[in-house]
Amino acid sequence: MQLGVGTRESVTLEPARYEFPNPAGDKWDDNWLIISGDVSARDTEWQFTVPCLTTFEANQISAWLRSVADGSRKRRGRRRGCAVARIHRTKCCVQRCQL
Template sequence: MQLKGYESSVTLEPVRYELANPAGDEWDDNWLVIKGDVSAPDAEWQFAVPCLTTFEAKRISAWLRGVANGDVPVSVSGDAGVVPSLEFTEPNLAFSVGSYHGGLMSVRVHFALESMPVGQSSDERDQFWVGIAVTAADLESSANQWDKALSVFPDR
């Protein structure tokens, strides 16, 4: 799945289960290694970390479609920084809406821990994000790409 704007892009792809062979634990058996490729004006980096379960990963396409429909509220900044509207068990990835303006939406992808560029402080994960201006059609396309990529990783 690729979210691509004028200056930034984020590509996320589930590449394998963390455990090649199921161990019989519904939770442990369903962790996915997510590969990321990020390009922003001030940094470019890649990562591959087990940071989403199959159950959590399914929420991304629903969230993208919700943003495309204008159903996800803009995340506000406060004392704790920008609070993502889509978070997961592992804090490596999160998502928020920066704004809706005309036909464009600003989507933020938040990074933490092993998903951050080398040398970046992970003290405040909500403070490190990449903003991408996209259209509703872009988000629908990204959601479809994500669903297709996840289809080879059913819940085990």
């Protein structure tokens, strides 16, 4: 998934692999994904590869993004600076996860 490609602020997320390559019969562990991402904001860029999403969540996010792209989901009002603040919180979380 790529958002904002060709702009100064963008997010790219891509499933890299399953966290556990050999299914063990556990609904959650068998569906845990390692996600690779690239984030660019006005004054910063970073990359990450972390186990942070299940296949169930990936399907939900995919459906939501498609509904936004095709206009079937109504947009809510946007607060100034909100997207950048969320990106910075994600960066902090990802950095803590990688320690």
